[in-house]
Amino acid sequence: MSALRIFVPCDAAARAVGADRVAATIRDEAARHGVEVEIVRTGSRGLFWLEPMVEIATPTGRIAFGCVTPNDVPGLFAGYSRFAASHPLCVGRPEEIPFLKRQTRITFARCGIVDPLSLDDYRAHDGLRGLERARSLGPAGTVAEVTTSGLRGRGGAGFPTGIKWKTVADAPADRKYIVCNADEGDSGTYADRMLLEGDPFVLIEGMIIAGLAVGAGKGYVYIRSEYPDAIRTFSKAVAVAEAAGLLGAAAGFEIEVRVGAGAYVCGEETSLLESLEGKRGQVRAKPPLPAHKGLFGQPTVINNLISLATVPAILADGAEAYAALGMGRSRGTMPIQLAGNVKHGGLFEAAFGLTLGEIVDEIGGGTASGRPVRAVQVGGPLGAYFPRALFDTAFDYEAFAALDGLIGHGGVVVFDDTVDMARQARFALEFCAIESCGKCTPCRIGSTRGTETMDKIIRGERVTDNLALITDLCQTLKFGSLCALGGFTPYPVMSAIKHFPEDFDRPRLVAAAE
Amino acid sequence: MPTAWNESRASEIIRRHEGREGPLLPILHDVQAEFGCIPAPAIPQIATALNLTRAEVHGVVSFYHDFREAPAGRHVLKLCRAEACQSMQGEALADQVLRHFGVAWGGTTPDGHLTVEATYCLGLCACAPSALLDGEPRGRLTTASIAALAEEIGR
Incomplete structure (x- = not known):
């Protein structure tokens, strides 16, 4: 037996x-x-x-x-x-x-099923089919396929991956790079971590395909230091792939694992590039785009891990099959990550278009505490807080942007009715202060002044005046910051104020508490 | 256990990264793994080796939350303070830990036994509140499991 x-x-x-x-x-x-x-x-x-x-x-x-x-x-x-x-x-x-x-598992088809470090297992579960097809299509054909699939950046910015690749492919240079952004710092997200630990070869395959498509021979995977397990497993997977001749100088593509050092802002692409170069993780002004002048000044594809890990399936099964899923300009699937105070917390990969209500109530099953769902933060610490009244919003890049929010990297954090939204707004500003790289004045100083102003509001001091000040500050942050950290911190702050005004009615609340 | 500062050991670490592009962060990680922190004399040494100024190296060391000027305690407990853990009463549990050990965020117990640090997301958000104890993940923390964790850490 x-x-x-x-x-x-x-x-x-x-x-x-x-x-x-x-x-x-x-x-x-x-x-x-x-x-x-x-x-x-x-x-x-x-x-x-x-x-x-x-x-x-x-x-x-x-x-x-x-x-x-x-x-x-x-x-x-x-x-x-x-x-x-x-x-x-x-x-x-x-x-x-x-x-x-209920899921449509494409990017996560193998995760949880295969032995993460067995290349045989990977092959037996359809692995490396995408690379084979990319080799037969050639660089231009591969870029065209990724463009046709409608794949957009899964880090949150949603820029079309194929267009980014084309820009790098067309840039003349001796050296080009593929950089994988695995600095998954948003609270409520863990999709990158799951793949690094559960199906690392899919990322390796995706990066080899990217290298082939744009003419790059070297790839970096920047993994945050908060993910020790992911660093360990992925590094082993790279060694396995090298031993098998899939990676390495002879194979024409090398991958180096780099470990972050606890700076949230390094999830921003230009800051990540600075960090890879051995500098402070300060944001660069764009232009030049990383696609023209990226890592060490060379044309660089910098993609989110999920974008790169989705490429093998797109190549293997065809761009049309992927593009057939989704809604509007959001094609394909998104790994939605249910987190926080939710009964059924987990990764749910589905075509774009589910409503927030379906995600939180039906799929997530409401709160873990059993109390009513009061607020949901979508897209990490820079994402907006949504009340139940907006639960008919479809999970789609444009639908969230239209409501002054973002889907970000797909994290959905659920809060029950014990949440104090004034404290959440304060935390958003405090987090910005802790993590600001310091380059832009609104973000560096505004975040600290904003936190102090929120403290006054929480104490019930001149609430109307201070809320006006916060609103004004958020305008400055939004339009005066170089990157998403300062630019999007207003989303959680202003959404909390707009949708949960009762939590900012401090004189009454302070009086009630006394 | 971190070893005491040793200049030739630091040179070996720097040499190990020779030929690597942008080697500063990997070098700093290895230096910290060896000595438990970035010892002050390491800064001019790394600067000379990489043809950087001391200010540039210091600027990088001070920019990143991970790099320390002095070694941490024998055990390091990183408690997540980000939103998903907040939604599961992580802040109250964190207060319980800080009170138990009599330390503030980032602080080390006077006997050097434990350092408690704040971290912002460990990617264990569906098993919140979460923590890392000496690099090992802990999830679904409750008042009871925090007490057990404190017992395990000792003192």
Whole structure:
């Protein structure tokens, strides 16, 4: 009899809730029962409320067990059949769990299924098909395919990826670079982390394709230091790909992993380039565009990790198939990340166009605390806070921009009715003050003055005057900053004031508290 | 455990990055991994090796939150203070930790046992509130699990 194959995620979030201890207990318990097991450490499927989620291979596919603790493991081995589907923790076939079944998994097709460091596993699950097709299409054909797919920057700016690639492809230079922005600093987002830990080869393949398309021989992946697991797994994957001849000088494309140093602003592309060059992560003025003068002054494709990791699937299955999904000018799928006070927190990859209400109430299942949903912040610390009244907004770049918000990197953070929106507005300004690179005066000084002014509002001092001051300051930040940090900090601040005015009615609130 | 400052060891680290483009951050990370911080004498040494001014190197060291002037405690607890963790009462739990160990944000206990730092997102937002203890992820923190964590850290 062959060994029982058991899949336990090694994703950092699964490890954070005990996946390592579960894996160790499974190993011990199997030995005690004399059962031969093969434990495969996968990435996460992204159903985090069920983590640690353990799956076993059966002749008819995998069966999953949710929220497994080490104490549950002996029970899973007890009885006549191991890991019986009748066990109370059994959630059935993972693909049939509604949260997963409703998704359109393209970028995350393999995440949580494969062994992240097995190139054979990657190939067996359709890996490297995109690269093959790119090689047959040639550079111009590959760029055209990416353009046709309608793929836009998944970091938040939403710039068409194909056009960026074309600009770099057309720029004459001896050296060009591919830079992957894996400085995923937005609270509520973890898609980059999941792929780095769960399917690193898809990023490697995407970067090789990008290199081929624009004529670049070197790629950098800039991963934030807050992601130690991702750095470890991705670095190993690069070594595996080098050993297999996929990467390296002989293969014509090299990848170097670089680690950030705790600066949120380095997620901004020009600041990231400065950081790679070994400088302070200060924003550069544009033009020149990185596509013309990027890393070390050379033409550079700088893309978000999700954009690059989506390219292999686009090439493999054709641009039309990808472009057929989505709405308006937002084509394809977006990995939406449900986070914070949400019942079913996890990664939900779907075509653009779901409404915010569907995402939060139906898919997310409301709050984890069981209290009413009051506010939702979309797109990280620079994203707007939305009230329930705007839950009919469609998840789409333009629809969010029209409401003075952004979809950013796809993070959705849910808050229940205990949230104090004046404090959230204050935090947005404080965060800007902590993370400002210092180049622009409105951001460097305005963020600190804004935080102080919000403190006065929270204390109930001259609230009307101070709110007017905040509004004026936000105008200055919005129009006087070089990058999104200063430019978009007004979104969470002004949306909180606009949609939740009652939380800024401080004299009454202060009086009520006393 | 970080080793004491050693100039020739620092030279070895710098040499390891020879030929690399833009090597300053990788060098600083390695120096900090070795010595637990960026020791003051490392700055002129790195500056000379990379043909930079001391001010330029100092400017980079002081820009990034990760680089320290003095070593942290034996254990480092990074607590997430970003929005997703706020939505799950992370601030109240953080207060509990700070009170328990009698430190402020960024502070180290007088015996050098523990440093508690704020971090803004660990990407564990669907298992909030979250933390990193000596680089190991912890999620779904509660009053009870924070107490257990404090016990584990000791003192």
